[in-house]
Amino acid sequence: MTTLVTIGQAAKQTGLSAKMIRHYEEAGLLKKANRTDAGYRLYNSQQLQQLSFIKQARTLGFSIAQVSSLLDLWRNPQRSSKEVKQLAEQHLDEIKQKVAELQQMQKVLQQLADSCCGDDQPQCAILDGLQR
Structure with missing residues (x-):
């Protein structure tokens, strides 16, 4: 069974703020999170890994567009x-x-x-x- 975490827990685990996580979702860098019946976002381990990747790329100064390209390459085993x-x-x-x-x-x-x-x-x- 996949463990799902809330946006607050995802923020703690990745070192990103909840606001930045929502921003990366809106920018299309991260697949929209599933939601609970109450509307809370839930993130799986793959999304947490992607968030860590995004954070590191942004720390190195890559733009959102560059991060998007890097994510596409990262996800592509044929790259x-x-x-x-x-x-x-x-x-x-x-x-x-x-x-x-x-x-x-x-x-x-x-x-x-x-x-x-x-x-x-x-x-x-x-x-x-x-x-x-």
Whole structure:
């Protein structure tokens, strides 16, 4: 017999909030849960495993669309690992781009902060630099 758990129990077991579990259901990442006569959602072990998968993928920054693709690949025993690797490498490239953008922002902001006297005078190199 399959053990079913409520959304509260699923949240505890997966580390997700009930709100996020409902969101992932609505986004189509997770099959709609069966419901009790009283309307409570019930999740089986396969759904809990999928929720853990989704949480880990989201923790790594994959978008909902990317997670959907990864889930499709995960569920498909005929998949090619090449497809999975391509998705991961594409995401890795996006992360590298974001890191480069953040480093550039840090550099400019550090230059602005270094050029500001930080005294009681109204002149501020940071505000001047933001006007450009």
